[in-house]
Amino acid sequence: MSASLLYLLLRQILQMLSQLARDGGAKDVEILVLRHQMAVLRRQVHRPDLQPADRVVLAVLSQLLPRPRWSAFFVTPATLLRWHRELVARRWTYPHARPGRPPVNAQVRDLVLRLAAENPTWGHRRIQGELLGLGYPVAASTVWKILNHARVDPAPRRSGPTWQEFLTAQARTMLACDFFTVDTVFLKRIYVLFFVEIATRQVHIAGVTAHPTGAWVAQQARNLLINLDQRAAGLRFLLRDRDTKFTAAFDAVFTAEGIGVIKTPPQAPRANSFAERWVGTVRRECTDRMLIVGERHLAAILADYTAH
Structure with missing residues (x-):
């Protein structure tokens, strides 16, 4: 189609529409405008985003418009019918009660937490008994659940120390010991006996020797207690x-001072984790970076490293 012919056709259509508007057909023109706009939107939008209220309006209007005229909708007839069925089902569906126990009253929950905070020695059963006396018939399991969800210990031990406080207090009274070896430049193996105060992580190099005997280890233990x-x-x-x-004489040095000796399980280095971790640290940061000549050399290096 040539441009001149297209221009003439468009001119005639505009003249017809203007004549129709002058004859009182403005509503028909408006319908044509809306239909054309809808056609443009259909080309640009693949799937429109409809809100629930939009679906209700279109479903109701579909019942007012004859079925042959449903082509005006931008959704399929099957979609309109499905929306209408859902609307009818919602109209005649009555709300059902939620299954399970009813939720706990907020006033009762606040009262349970208040009693637990003001009476640290009360357990969940004692709190449940007090609630019964106040006129609140609540089961003990409900009180336990309220306290548990609030991260409050349901047992009457809330006034005692926490796990962190307990472990910190125990660490102040514990000492760990172990050996580690260093090979010199002349391929001579040297044994290092050390002790670690778990609370402060302070390390004590008890002795350095190539031939550790039971008597030597016991003597180093005596020297440590003196220091x-x-x-x-x-x-x-x-x-x-x-x-x-670690002989019986070694253990006797500490038991004589009221210090109990705890042996780790067999082949369980993690049970003595503080000592094992320090062995890894001193090797990575010190002994693996140097060539050790002898015992005196190693003792001097470890003394400087522990002081650092």
Whole structure:
């Protein structure tokens, strides 16, 4: 079609529409405008975003418009019928009660938490009994659930120490010991006996030797307690592994001072984790970076490293 012919056709259509508007057919023109706009939107929007209220309006209007005229809708007839069925079903569907127990009254929940906060020694059964006396018939399991959801211990131990406080207090009284080895530049193996105060992570190099015997290890333990002096009185436990170099004489040095000896399970280095972790640290940061000549050299290096 040539441009001149298209221009003439468009001119005639506009003249017809203007004549129709002058004859009182403005509503028909408006319908044509709306239909054309809808055709444009259909080309641009693949799937319109309809709100629930839009679906209700279109479903109701579909019942007022004859079925042959449903082409005016931008959705299929099957969609309109489905929306109408859902509208009818919602009209005649009555709300049902939620299954299970009814929710706990907010006033009762606040009262349970208040009683627990003001009476730390009360357990969930004691609180349930007090609620019954106040006229609130609540089951003990409900009180337990309220306290548990609020991260409050339902048992009457809330006034005691927390796990962190308990472990911190125990750490102040514990001492750990172990051996680690260093190979010199002349391929001579040297044994290092060390102790770690778990509370402060302070490390004590007890001795360095190439031939650790039971008597030597026991003597290093005596020297450690002498150096600790008054601080040794606060120790209660010594944690060690089952190395044969830790003899009965070694244990007797500590038990004589009231320090109990705790042996780790067999082949369980993680049970003495503080000592094992320090072994890894001193090797990565010190001994693996240097060539060790002998015992005196190693003792001097470890003294400087622990002081640092």
